[in-house]
Amino acid sequence: QDVQEKAQEEIDTCVGHNRNVQDSDIQNLPYLQAIVKEVLRLHPPGPLLSWARLAMHDTYIDKCFIPAGTTAMVNMWAITHDPTIWEDPWAFKPERFIDKEGFSIMGSDLRLAPFGSGRRVCPGRVLGLTTVHLWLARLLQQFKWLPSKPVDLSECLKLSLEMKKPLACCAFNRSST
Numbered sequence: 001q002d003v004q005e006k007a008q009e010e011i012d013t014c015v016g017h018n019r020n021v022q023d024s025d026i027q028n029l030p031y032l033q034a035i036v037k038e039v040l041r042l043h044p045p046g047p048l049l050s051w052a053r054l055a056m057h058d059t060y061i062d063k064c065f066i067p068a069g070t071t072a073m074v075n076m077w078a079i080t081h082d083p084t085i086w087e088d089p090w091a092f093k094p095e096r097f098i099d100k101e102g103f104s105i106m107g108s109d110l111r112l113a114p115f116g117s118g119r120r121v122c123p124g125r126v127l128g129l130t131t132v133h134l135w136l137a138r139l140l141q142q143f144k145w146l147p148s149k150p151v152d153l154s155e156c157l158k159l160s161l162e163m164k165k166p167l168a169c170c171a172f173n174r175s176s177t
């Protein structure tokens with residue numbers, strides 16, 4: 001709830017109540033952007049990136065020998081929960097990205113690459129991120145959200161990483177409270 005209130009304060013200050021948040025406002029909402037980064041860190045929807053890379057020939061990654069024919073996966077989930085990379089990795093703290101201004105999640109920094117990196121990086125990443133920012137901003141601008149059942153953040157890996165138990169919430173119109 002404290003994170004929600006902080007994001008709503010940012011939206012109220014920057015956009016106000018008389019119009020809807022637009023795409024062009026997102027660049028002025030650093031806390032909202034930090035929330036999205038922190039969600040993609042704690043719960044990367046593609047935790048093993050594209051599941052598999054096949055070694056075409058014998059190769060080394062650092063000192064590790066990878067024989068031809070090996071199927072390798074990139075475990076982004078493990079990287080984003082690694083305590084040698086992330087302080088207090090299990091805590092949901094969007095503030096960690098406010099201190100790291102300019103931290104890109106588009107694939108140039110392998111500490112957090114929720115869209116992958118390199119030749120097979122997600123081609124829809126700009127559309128995906130733009131959509132998530134706008135939806136989240138609009139949903140927070142318009143409504144206050146309260147859980148209607150206890151929240152269980154357990155994960156379940158299907159085609160992408162999903163919540164094991166769906167989130168159940170009540171939305172209260174902010175303009176009438």
Ligand code: HEM
Binds near residue numbers: 049115120
């Ligand atoms: C928040 C939203 C999204 C997330 C988190 C996401 C994540 C990913 C990840 C992790 C990969 C694998 C990258 C790798 O192997 O290194 C991927 C691949 C891909 N994504 Fe996305 N994606 C998102 C939205 C989208 C959208 C909106 C589109 C299309 C409009 C899209 C199309 C694709 C395609 C076609 C690939 C396969 C690329 C290839 O293998 O060469 N994604 N995405």
